[in-house]
Amino acid sequence: FLAQAEMSLDEALDSNVKLDSSLLEISSNYKKAHKELEAELTDDHRKLMKQQKAYEEKYSRLFYGLSLHDTVKELLVIGDIKLAEKVRTEHKMTDKHFWYLRIRILGSNFQWEELEKF
Amino acid sequence: MSEFSHLVSSKVNLALLQEQALNDLIDILDRCEGTKVLMWDESLTNPVSLIAKPSVLKDHNVVKMFPIKAGDLPNVDVRNFIFITRPSLQLMNKIATNIHSDEKKNRVYRKNFYLYFLPKRSLLCENQLKTKGVYGNFQIIDDFKCQLFPLERDLLSMEYPDCFKELYIEGDLTSLHQSALALYNIQKLFGKIPKIVGKGKFAEKIKELSKNIVLNENIADEKGSIDQLIILDRSIDSLSAFATQLTYEGLIDEFYGINNTTVNFPAEKFSPSSEDTNFSKVTTSNEKKQVILNSKEELYAELRDKNFNAVGPVLSRLAKTITAAANERHGEKTIQELKKIVEHLPKLKASELSLANHTTIASLIKEQISQYDFLDELSSEQEFMMCNDLDKPNDYIESMICTQKPLEKVLRLICIQSAAASGLKQKVLDGYKKEIFHSYGIDSLLKLGKLEKSGLIKVQSGSRSYNILRKTLNLTVDDFQEVSPKDISYVHSFYAPLSIRIVEHSLRPLGWSGLNDILSCIPEPSFEDYQLAITTSSGRRDSLTSEISQSDIPKTILVFFVGGCTFAEISALRFLSQQDENNVEFIIMTTKVINKNSFLENVIS
Numbered sequence A: 001f002l003a004q005a006e007m008s009l010d011e012a013l014d015s016n017v018k019l020d021s022s023l024l025e026i027s028s029n030y031k032k033a034h035k036e037l038e039a040e041l042t043d044d045h046r047k048l049m050k051q052q053k054a055y056e057e058k059y060s061r062l063f064y065g066l067s068l069h070d071t072v073k074e075l076l077v078i079g080d081i082k083l084a085e086k087v088r089t090e091h092k093m094t095d096k097h098f099w100y101l102r103i104r105i106l107g108s109n110f111q112w113e114e115l116e117k118f
Numbered sequence B: 001m002s003e004f005s006h007l008v009s010s011k012v013n014l015a016l017l018q019e020q021a022l023n024d025l026i027d028i029l030d031r032c033e034g035t036k037v038l039m040w041d042e043s044l045t046n047p048v049s050l051i052a053k054p055s056v057l058k059d060h061n062v063v064k065m066f067p068i069k070a071g072d073l074p075n076v077d078v079r080n081f082i083f084i085t086r087p088s089l090q091l092m093n094k095i096a097t098n099i100h101s102d103e104k105k106n107r108v109y110r111k112n113f114y115l116y117f118l119p120k121r122s123l124l125c126e127n128q129l130k131t132k133g134v135y136g137n138f139q140i141i142d143d144f145k146c147q148l149f150p151l152e153r154d155l156l157s158m159e160y161p162d163c164f165k166e167l168y169i170e171g172d173l174t175s176l177h178q179s180a181l182a183l184y185n186i187q188k189l190f191g192k193i194p195k196i197v198g199k200g201k202f203a204e205k206i207k208e209l210s211k212n213i214v215l216n217e218n219i220a221d222e223k224g225s226i227d228q229l230i231i232l233d234r235s236i237d238s239l240s241a242f243a244t245q246l247t248y249e250g251l252i253d254e255f256y257g258i259n260n261t262t263v264n265f266p267a268e269k270f271s272p273s274s275e276d277t278n279f280s281k282v283t284t285s286n287e288k289k290q291v292i293l294n295s296k297e298e299l300y301a302e303l304r305d306k307n308f309n310a311v312g313p314v315l316s317r318l319a320k321t322i323t324a325a326a327n328e329r330h331g332e333k334t335i336q337e338l339k340k341i342v343e344h345l346p347k348l349k350a351s352e353l354s355l356a357n358h359t360t361i362a363s364l365i366k367e368q369i370s371q372y373d374f375l376d377e378l379s380s381e382q383e384f385m386m387c388n389d390l391d392k393p394n395d396y397i398e399s400m401i402c403t404q405k406p407l408e409k410v411l412r413l414i415c416i417q418s419a420a421a422s423g424l425k426q427k428v429l430d431g432y433k434k435e436i437f438h439s440y441g442i443d444s445l446l447k448l449g450k451l452e453k454s455g456l457i458k459v460q461s462g463s464r465s466y467n468i469l470r471k472t473l474n475l476t477v478d479d480f481q482e483v484s485p486k487d488i489s490y491v492h493s494f495y496a497p498l499s500i501r502i503v504e505h506s507l508r509p510l511g512w513s514g515l516n517d518i519l520s521c522i523p524e525p526s527f528e529d530y531q532l533a534i535t536t537s538s539g540r541r542d543s544l545t546s547e548i549s550q551s552d553i554p555k556t557i558l559v560f561f562v563g564g565c566t567f568a569e570i571s572a573l574r575f576l577s578q579q580d581e582n583n584v585e586f587i588i589m590t591t592k593v594i595n596k597n598s599f600l601e602n603v604i605s
Helices: A002-014 A016-032 A036-059 A068-078 A081-090 A095-108 A112-116 B002-007 B015-030 B042-049 B054-059 B089-105 B123-131 B163-170 B174-190 B201-216 B234-242 B248-256 B298-303 B308-328 B335-369 B372-385 B395-402 B407-420 B426-440 B444-453 B465-472 B498-506 B512-519 B544-549 B567-578 B596-604
Strands: B036-040 B062-067 B080-085 B112-117 B138-143 B149-152 B155-157 B195-199 B228-233 B262-266 B288-292 B526-530 B555-562 B584-590
Touching: A002 A016, A002 B444, A016 A036, A036 A068, A036 A081, A036 B426, A036 B444, A068 A081, A068 A095, A068 B426, A095 B395, A095 B426, B002 B015, B002 B149, B015 B054, B015 B080, B015 B149, B015 B174, B036 B042, B042 B062, B042 B080, B054 B062, B080 B089, B089 B123, B163 B174, B163 B444, B163 B596, B174 B201, B174 B555, B195 B201, B201 B228, B201 B526, B201 B555, B228 B234, B228 B498, B234 B407, B234 B498, B234 B596, B248 B262, B248 B308, B248 B335, B248 B567, B262 B335, B298 B308, B298 B335, B308 B335, B335 B372, B372 B395, B372 B407, B395 B407, B395 B426, B407 B426, B407 B444, B407 B465, B407 B596, B426 B444, B444 B596, B465 B498, B498 B512, B498 B555, B498 B567, B512 B526, B567 B584
Parallel strands: B036 B062, B036 B080, B080 B112, B112 B138, B155 B584, B195 B228, B228 B555, B555 B584
Antiparallel strands: B149 B155, B195 B526, B262 B288
């Protein structure tokens, strides 16, 4: 099952369109191979991809297919901190990871006053 | 054959292998009359340049050479096309399209096709050609039996980069058969090797296979010029494959990639005067300067195995000698003295060039290793080697993930942590996976999956063999010496590669059997076997070491790494053979010379 999961993931990645529809099957194969973490992450990614479609409409920017890190980063760059916070809690991004991102974006936007609040 | 003088050696002359391969190649060319075009599997063009220089091909009516590509054949007015290729299905498909396109174009006057597989035909490929309906189009389909490419007088490479991946991920055992054939070929040339020892399941399999071939092919029952063979699986010591090499040659390989003794540097760093062709073979293009690195160049032979910190002193010493020699020209001289000086001029000029080049290379490297990223990575790697904080998530690795540093660097450090801890705690591994997934996206799952499958990343179970071996074999040395080393640990500054420590210990009086207890913590088979009964004067079987200790002739040991070895490991073996008390010469054979980057990339790609 592991081989099956990895094979279909590999195929799906080659043709990005198919990815979200095959993730369900991939995750169930991971589960059968007792790869719980991988199954969970695949499921998370499926949810994320759905949300990404909504963000694309909202901000007319490319979100689809980005990793969680890049999604949150984009939202921070846009300045929608509330939404960024929401995504990161939903997807259980660690505090450390989030603050790394937050600080870097603030730094690159020269928002020094914001930075000083830490 | 001055072109290959760096391979010639008095005892086990690897130039013989080069000559043999060259003769095979000439044979292939001569079997086809008239002018011809060679079509190469691209991965072979470099290795083949190690056995034949272009002029030889010209002498045998080769008009042009092309890489194999799908579609039309290159438009040359030559009738004979010789394909030389690895047995790969992909290339078979490309060749088939070549032939189909020729059939369409030339209805009457067809080309002649020849096909040679290196090192051996495969049924799978031949069937593929049949399916494509082109099998009958070849005049000859045969083997180009060349498994070994000599890189140096003590170094043989099979140029088989996928070996580790095939064995540990894909479960493809082709490389074992080819290794066994290569070992047979060596014994055909240099005589039977009496004793074979080794560690690892694939090593054991190779031993069985090669023993069988040797038995069936009836090689004379007397000892040849090689006394012993040591076969080691790469998997018993993955840490040394991932460790940053700190030798001159190792660092050049890691930063610029040495391929078949050739390396490309950014050309603008080199002064124009060094374009002189006296310095090995140098060709300059716009951006790249190609340099051939082998022992034909005296200075490189001296520098290559040194710790990088010892390179500077050698360069400045040579600079002083050259200046002194140049100054000698001034002042009054007799005719005889002048004559002598003039005779030495070309040599002086060559070493001047070689000095200029290596000073440039060394400063390029110095620049890179002084960067913070390099130093930070190195220090966290070294913490792992010392077995510090192995059971928790590493801060530096986490910060690399959070800042999206190249995934390969992250994975390499995790592999080192896993190797040093003999497996990660489940919680630590899951934490890394999740973070990596969040940062690099879903394709990272596949890469992690491959590393897990190959065992390079694993969950802890059983004993901590690395830590035990670290103590019993003294792998991390406290009073290390980089400039005038007393121990092989200098190749990584203070860490002695486990693989080479094993070889070193097997030289001791107790021999390989003395190592069995120590190595029992690695759950892989260990073996010791004989192809010839070793007899002493009393006619009783005895261990090789006690036999040799009676004589002063150094014994020759062939060390074979299944899955690749690094330049640092090669340097460490050379260091061992320079120690008089060991009284040993090594010949190193590997499936491919690897480094921390190429090894990882090959596994996850």
